[in-house]
Amino acid sequence: MNIKYDQLCIRNAEKKDCEQLAKWWNDGKVMAHAGFPNGLGTTATEIEKQIVNDSDETRRRLMIVYKNTLIGEMSFYVYENAKYEIGIKICEFDYQEKGLGKIVLSMLIEELFHMGAQLIFLDTNLNNTRAQHVYEKLGFKRIAIHCDSWKNQLGELQSTVDYELTKGDFCNFKNR
Known part of the structure; x- marks a missing residue:
């Protein structure tokens, strides 16, 4: 995947990116929202x-590249029945x-629907x-809240919210 729009680019992660990913993933400030306030403790080789x-x-x-600078990462996982799970982190504070998050999400979502995501x-x-x-601005619908459903690295209970998006509900910010 190599999607470009304006000064943004979303491209496949490569071997050369593993050091940067390890730096981000081991930074508790970057990873705290995902439940890892102490970082992941992983290596570039493992990544x-x-x-x-x-x-x-x-x-x-x-x-995620902006003006030729790595600023974050995204991912997608493919499941049965053309369901795709996505994730995003703008890692550089x-x-x-x-406003970059909604644009790069729009870029990825548009591509995934083009690839057949339902x-x-x-x-x-x-x-x-x-x-x-x-x-929610992109059109995702809140479908569930899971209160105190897991603990972060510090043993603190965390709650999550689940979202789903269909092509018909998608509001593309790439073209605004």
Whole structure:
């Protein structure tokens, strides 16, 4: 995958990206929202072993590039009946809250529907209201809340919210 729009690019993660991914994944500030305030404790070698098996038919780790700078990552997982789960992290804090998330999500979602997705879904921490606002602007529908359903690395109970998106509900911010 190599999707370009304006000064943004979403491309497949490659071996050369593994050091950067390890840096982000081991940073508790970047990973706290995902339940890992101490980071993942992973290595570039371990990440490389994961991405070598990526494919558009199963799962794919993607890099977000803005003005030739790596700013974050995305992923998608393919399930039965053309259902796709997605994830996103703008990992570089200087690029958060600039409107880039809804544009790169639009780029990815548009491509996944073009690839045959019938339903796109995701979940997020219930406390992550900024992300929920973006997902709802894109047309995602809140389908469930799971209160105190898991514990983060510090043993603190966390709640999540599930979202789903169909092609007919998609509001594409790429073209605005």
